[in-house]
Amino acid sequence: MKSQLKIYNTLAREKQVFEPQVEGHVGLYVCGPTVYSDVHLGNCRTFICFDVVHRYLVYLGYKVRYVRNITDVGHLVDDQDDGEDKIAKRAKLMELEPMEVVQHYTNGFHEMMDIFNCNRPSIEPTATGHIVEQIEMVQQILDKGFAYESNGSVYFDVKKYSESYPYGELSGRILEDLRSGTRELDGQSEKKDSLDFAIWKAASEEHIMRWNSPWGEGFPGWHLECSVMSQKYLGKTFDIHGGGMDLKFPHHECEIAQSVASYGTSPVRYWMHTNMVTVNGEKMGKSNGNSIMPDELFTGNHELLTKGYSPMALRFFILQSHYSNNFDISNDALQASEKGYQRLMNAYKVLQGLAYATNGTEVSEAEEQEVQKLIEQCHERMNDDFNTAETIAVLFDMSKKINSYNEKKLPISSISQETFESLKKTFTEFVRDVLGLKEEDAGDSGxxxxxxxxxxxxxxxxxxxxxxxxxxxxxxxxxxxxxxxxxxxxxxxxxxx
RNA sequence: GGUCGGAUGGCCGAGCGGCUAGGCACUGGUCUGCAAAACCAGGUACACCGGUUCGAGUCCGGUUCCGACCUCCA
Incomplete structure (x- = not known):
């Protein structure tokens, strides 16, 4: 009778019925932030969307192990800074220890997640905390013959790998196309093939973050940490791996290759990708320089905004669109969402104070069915690839009922007590537990x-x-x-x- | 250049073969001392050109425009 949860699996390119590997348990891994700057709204969107995924899985009764990493080893920046480590660069700029920078932005990230009412993951491993495991994995890939050493760096041999396994499956890349599109990059001469990627990188003189390894002092490659940490905490194959669209290639593709190369099995059963936040139609990004920071939204201190918007209004705004579509920010849209959010929460508040009462009115079969259908729809819509936008639409339909009961425009006894309690339970749980919305009060005492x-x-x-x-x-x-x-x-x- | 995705009413945003999405804004009504809130009712839509079908925003082909990835990125 109840519909099953379906997830759009990027790897399969279709919605699939979700069946966890181990009955009743779900392993969920989400690529976390790189902590060398404050999180912007685009980052927040992804984490809010996966917070809802996590919440809904828990709501469905699964025991979920939710792992979200902290990338605290810097990744290469761009052509302008000679491949210097991002975190090292920022540290020098601010004359701080690298780990001090990392801690600073990690704290900021945590604060922001709390503000947005995102539940903490079960495990939040850091890349620097798993250097030993990463070195081990590099060695394994070397042992299997899918990597080679060059000047103290170790590169993944894409050509060799592609002879045994498909490379590019997730992102739909074809090796030849990739080759023709490659640009000259740092370290290209050390590679056998332009497509090869570093799994261990030798540290240059001024590089502060460095560790000893069998190949000399260096630091782990860009994609390795996720392979290592997901495997360590969730197993060689686990259920769901999530992240932003922009990580699909090369990051996730490389993750798959590394895992397959080192132990022979594909690591992830369902890949999920959230789409990008755009500003005036352009992707919001650190390197695009068009990032909107959450604080700017809260205070309204941004050229695009006429006023500030609360964290929950923002969360609601984000959940009003599906995670797989891109999401454009505008003042008008925010304003509309804020009003809608207030209306929804008003109904929520009204409902909490609403009690069932019989006033001689008979239960109407039509009303009874209508309300029961709404309750069912909430589940159906979430089951359809976590469609929060549609779920919210149903919650608004429920709000109409709730307000009508409250205003005595519609007798509450037009539905049975059982149905009323079910409505109350569903509405409350979907708003509070699944969507993670909460009332924003003045915040002081009685x-x-x-x-x-x-x-x-x-x-x-x-x-x-x-x-x-x-x-x-x-x-x-x-x-x-x-x-x-x-x-x-x-x-x-x-x-x- | 390669790969992939998108174009929905005044704005935002779901849906994706037939069944009112929803929110905001707008208009009329109920309620009110007046308002607000709430409730009820209402209108406007699927980029363009062909095709498939009894029937197409929804499928197929083409056109135009927009975006993402191919380089760190959520």
Whole structure:
């Protein structure tokens, strides 16, 4: 009766029914941030989307081991800085220890994830914490004959590998096409083939982050850490590997090659890729210089924005589109989402205070079925490749019902108590546990409640006297303070924002 | 150049062979001392040209425009 979870598997290029490798358990690996600068909104989108994936798997009852790495060994920057280690470069600039830089941005990343209400992963391994394992893997790949040493660096032999295994399957690359498109890069002369990639790189004089290895002092290659750490914590083959689209090639492709080369099996059963955040249609990226930082969104301190938007409004905004589509930021869209978010959370709040009651009205079969269908749809939509946009649409349909019950426009007893409780449970759990949205209150103690309660009592007294001038003055002042007064049939209520 | 993806109403954004997506904005109504909120109702759509089909935003072919990856990137 219940639909099954389907995931769009990048490797298969189609939606597939999700069946975990081990019944009841899911191994989930997500490529984490490179901690040499503050996370921008594009990074946040990916992590928020996978937070929902994680949350929904947990909601479905799976025991999930969620591994998300921290890349704290620098990767090569671009042609402009002679292949200097990113983290080392930043460290010199700021006259700090590399690990100090790493710690600084790791802390910032964690804070941002908390602000966005993202659950912490089960394990958050760092690349620098797994140097030994990475050296071991390099050795294994060498032993299998799929890599060679050159000037203290070790390169993966793509040509050799492609003779035994397919290379480029995930991203749909063809070796010849890749070759024709290659540019001259640093270290190209050390390679046998332009397509070969470093799995261990010899450290130059000024390179601060360096470790001893059988091939001399150096640091691990760009793609190795994920292969090593996913295998260590999730096994040689695990269920889901996620990351941004831009990692598909070469990062994920190389990961597959490394794993296959060292122990012969493909590491991942379902590959998931989130699409990019764009600004005016252009990909947001560190190197594009068009990054919008979360703080700029919160404060509104950005040329694109007329005002600030709360973290939860932003989270809601992100979840209103599907993770696989690109996602353009604009002030108008944000504004629309903010309003929608407030409407949804208002219904959430109303529902929490709503109790079932029979008032002699008979249960309507049509209403009963309609509500039950909505409940079912929530699950169906999430099961359809985590379609949060559609799920939210269903939640809005539910909101209409909830508000109608609350306003007594529709008798709550038009549905059975059982259905009502089921609606309440589903709506609450989907908003709070699956989508990870939470109410954003003024954030202080009960004092505010008490004070506003008192002020509203005063206003009611003046209203009873028909002293409209005073009552309006109170309401206007509260509105000015961003407190909205709502005169309902059952008395007065208020909300912030 | 190669590979892949996209073009949906005033804005955002789902859907992808027939069944109202949804949100925001707008209009009318209910409620209210007036408002707000809430509720009800309403309109506007699938880039272009062909084709397949009883029926196509939805499938196929072509055209135009846009983007991503091929180099670190979520």
């Amino acid at each position: 004092l505010t409640d008490e004070l506003i309660g008192f002020i509203l009592e005063m206003r009611n007294a003046s209203r009873e006297r028909k002293d409209w001038a005073t009552s309006d003055q109170i309401r206007d002042k509260l509105t000015e303070l961003k407190i909205q007064v709502k005169d309902g049939k059952e008395g007065v209520s208020w909300t912030v924002g």
